[in-house]
Amino acid sequence: VTSGATEALFDAVQATVQAGDEVIIFDPAYDSYEPAILMAGGKPARIPLQFPDYSIDWNRVADTMTPRTRLIIINTPNNPCGATLTQSDLDSLAEIIKDTEVQVLSDEVYEHMVFDDEPHVSVLGHPILKERSFAVFSFGKTYHATGWKLAYCIARPALTEEFRKIHQFVTFTTTSFLQHAIADFMQECPEHASELSGFYQAKRDYFCALLRDSRFSFTPSKGTYFQLMDYSEISNKDDMTFVRALTKEKGVAAIPLAPFYGEVPDTRIVRFCFCKDDSTLERAAEILCAL
Template sequence: MPQLSDRTTTFTDSVIRRMTRISNQYNAVNLSQGFPDFEPPQQILNRLAEVTKEDFHQYSTTWGSQNFRDALARKIKHFSGIDVNPNEELVVTCGSTEAMMAAMMSVTNPGDKVIVFSPFYENYGADTILSGAEPVYVPLIPPEFNFDVDVLENAFKQHPKAIIVCNPSNPCGKVFTRKELEIIADFAKKYDSFVITDEVYEHILYKPNVHTYMASLPGMKERTITCNSLSKTYSITGWRLGYTHANPEITDRIKKVHDFLTVGAAHPLQEAAVTGLQFGDEYYTELQEKYTHKRNLFLEGLDSIGLKHTVPQGAYYVLIDISEFGYESDLEFAEILARDVGVGSVPGSSFFKEPENRYIRLHFAKKDETLYEALNRLESIRSKIRKG
């Protein structure tokens, strides 16, 4: 038999999705894979029911239906202040996962370097390798997950083609300040790099933190590729509706890559999701209030149990420090936690380039009763998990 691809030799399956399977195996409360257990907004579901009886069952325009792109352009303008040409600057993708892959393949050549902050969402390293590029990791330093400016510039001195910025960040919940983003932007301009942003948690923030759009900074619209998704904002992770926003030259290339990757996102779901894109400001205010409540509920519960944890500024993840249990492998600990305590988590090492085994990631995008059940189970953690 001929050999398989060298570039995928080091790949494993997604640890996040694996932990969902392990959670299901042990009937654990699944706080590993980041999807809600509550319904999307009823208005979107009502529109979906209507769409099934209308003529949206064939391909839309490859880069997204006109209705969807028009509504999306208006929403981006409303929140970022950026004027968007829906026909020349947007590509609708099959989730932000495809958006990131299409962006990477559109701007990098084999051998190019791409800066990735660590910890990082697990797809970024894989996307870089699949594109034939080389990741250059820059650590975000716990517990605030700030970066060292000198270390970052040293990475830029390697003349990377791009830097990936997840803001708010999965898994650590960091919200980059405007000053931090300006530092990144200045380096990108100085060393002539693209900035690829992942902004899927743009509306899930905790006061006083504010989301700043990288593309809105002076001189950055032309070199920023924004990857985003409707999954988290409207609780429709299974719909796989994402998009890229970039200047026309970049977007023209992304359109071609996207066409050969997936042809197009699901037409009926795009039409139904237009309803969400037209929501008023009150929806996003209520969304922030909902997740602030869930964060407070969950963190207070962890505090009462005595588990050390990070405090997310945005997104809906928290890193639990498991150092007290003495396990060399956080993966082993996560599997035991699912089996013996009944709570599913993700081992933190899957997010760090550094040899980091002291964290597991939990998420709180769940109904209150689900979070209470998880906390009730975690109360027995020290009696059910022996020291490693």
């Protein structure tokens, strides 16, 4: 148990990566991955996800690997783009690393937010990957308590032993009364996690329906509570400039994708969050449709 998923990700990187080691991450990537790698003395090797479905080119992964590759970080469902990995993806990853000593760090904090009747595919369910992976999950994401910073990491004992050595000197322990609170809620509402996909899919569907007649273009997110939107028919401004103006002048907040990239592509895409009351989504959509 860790003080948030970001701590778990940091601990796993520090437990695995030594100076000069290379770590493969996929752009766009959650922005805590690279700093953790750099603090361990490692070198990020960034591979862009394939547009427009943000899938992984496994041939490119194989070509990017070197004798110095120590870790591959995957994220499903993906923040910021909402893409998900399939069983075929995990099979491809396993095939690539089977004759190496490369480990996997799997960020699965949105595991209960996968849409359209598709299953969440975890490294823990893969016979090869489960033996060489750290899998990170979030109580905060699942139980609507992100500010409490409660998460956990699952790995085989040899990996967990190294992980604990880092956790010991990062936070030492995680707030106990918050752990008790989450445990009590899990017992009182055992169905909560299984209902999340339906809840958030309804939000996604409603938000996308509200923006169907806007000048934004998009493909509905496959998971998380984020939706990417292409605004190229509205403005040619870069995403940082666009979202600042959208927030200050229109009162609708969005997140630029630039901070999630190493090398920022020449695209016009931003991330919206749809885990809001329907009335909030309606007000936002009214403004966005007028752009």
